[in-house]
Amino acid sequence: MAYVEVWKSGRLVTRRRVDEQRARKGCKVRLGLAGEVRIAIGQSETLGEFEVRMFEGEPPIAHRRIEETDPNTCRWTLSNCVLWGNMDGGDSVEPAQIQGGKMMVNYCCIQGWSGRLGGVGNFGDDPLFVDPDGPDNRIGTEDDRFRLKPGSPCINTGDNSAIPTDTCDLDDDGDPNEPIPFDLESGPRILNGTVDLGAYESG
Numbered sequence: 001m002a003y004v005e006v007w008k009s010g011r012l013v014t015r016r017r018v019d020e021q022r023a024r025k026g027c028k029v030r031l032g033l034a035g036e037v038r039i040a041i042g043q044s045e046t047l048g049e050f051e052v053r054m055f056e057g058e059p060p061i062a063h064r065r066i067e068e069t070d071p072n073t074c075r076w077t078l079s080n081c082v083l084w085g086n087m088d089g090g091d092s093v094e095p096a097q098i099q100g101g102k103m104m105v106n107y108c109c110i111q112g113w114s115g116r117l118g119g120v121g122n123f124g125d126d127p128l129f130v131d132p133d134g135p136d137n138r139i140g141t142e143d144d145r146f147r148l149k150p151g152s153p154c155i156n157t158g159d160n161s162a163i164p165t166d167t168c169d170l171d172d173d174g175d176p177n178e179p180i181p182f183d184l185e186s187g188p189r190i191l192n193g194t195v196d197l198g199a200y201e202s203g
Helices: 020-025
Strands: 002-008 011-018 027-030 036-039 044-047 050-056 077-079 104-106 129-131 145-148
Touching (some): 002 020, 011 020, 020 027, 020 050, 036 050
Antiparallel strands (some): 027 036, 044 050, 129 145
16 A cells, blocks of 8 residues: 655645555656646655645554644634544543644544533444444554545535635646545545545545
């Protein structure tokens, strides 16, 4: 499994999965009006104000709870997220998924949801992933399937206004101010009018 990431001013703009064989040989990454760059696994290239990185394996942040590094200086906002299945000392309830502080949480599915974090549109129902530990029954490997099953409470329950801006013009339509048009596997980000919670759109 290989991924390409686009960074701007030290912040991750987008991450997309790419075919591993193509990534090993090198492939072109186009960032709309910013142009294109050829890159392979293990490389990093600068394209205007963006840094493009390609790497092999799982993304560096996975299967960990969300927590603030300094609640006195940070105020994060989480929207359209699924926080589920993280463990903290054998416990999988809310504190194992997310720590509080000054964090704003809206339109998220959080295991063990208690309501203590406030916000709107949040709930704690099972997101019904297709197969979160994959055929090998091991969480965190390449065969994990985090798409949503039909009937998932996370389908069509997100906030469209919280979708990040398509800064890199990923669909090359000349509009860097529209919402990002793709999900993690390059499918449409919105189906049936409302975005799903999580990284994948199921419609």
